[in-house]
Amino acid sequence: xxxxxxxxxxxxxxxxxxxxxxxxxxxxxxxxxxxxxxxxxxxxxxxxxxxxxxxxxxxxxxxxxxxxxxxxxxxxxxxxxxxxxxxxxxxxxxxxxxxxxxxxxxxxxxxxxxx
Numbered sequence: 001x002x003x004x005x006x007x008x009x010x011x012x013x014x015x016x017x018x019x020x021x022x023x024x025x026x027x028x029x030x031x032x033x034x035x036x037x038x039x040x041x042x043x044x045x046x047x048x049x050x051x052x053x054x055x056x057x058x059x060x061x062x063x064x065x066x067x068x069x070x071x072x073x074x075x076x077x078x079x080x081x082x083x084x085x086x087x088x089x090x091x092x093x094x095x096x097x098x099x100x101x102x103x104x105x106x107x108x109x110x111x112x113x114x115x
C-alpha cells in the first residue's frame with residue numbers, strides 16, 4: 001500500500017531546510033515539474049507529490065523529516081546533512097546511522113524501568 005504521510009504526521013513544507021535539501025537531490029527539470037504539480041494540486045501534500053513522482057524513497061523521505069528536526073534544533077549543520085543524505089542515496093546506509101558513525105550525532109539511550 002501507499003504510505004500515508006499525513007496520517008503519519010510527516011510533512012515537508014516548501015520553505016523548510018529539508019525542502020531546500022530535496023532540491024539538491026533532484027534535477028532542475030524535476031524541480032520545475034514538481035512546482036507545476038504543486039500548482040495543479042494545491043491540496044495534495046508536497047511529500048505525497050515527491051514520493052509519487054519517485055524523486056525520493058520512503059526511507060529518504062523519513063530521513064528528510066528527521067533532518068528537518070535535527071537542523072532546526074542545531075544538532076547537525078547543512079553540510080553534515082548533505083553528506084549523510086549522499087551516503088543514504090549511494091550506499092543505502094540510513095542518514096541517521098551515517099551521522100552517528102561519523103561522530104556528528106550522538107546516540108542517546110533512554111533508560112526504561114518496569115513498574
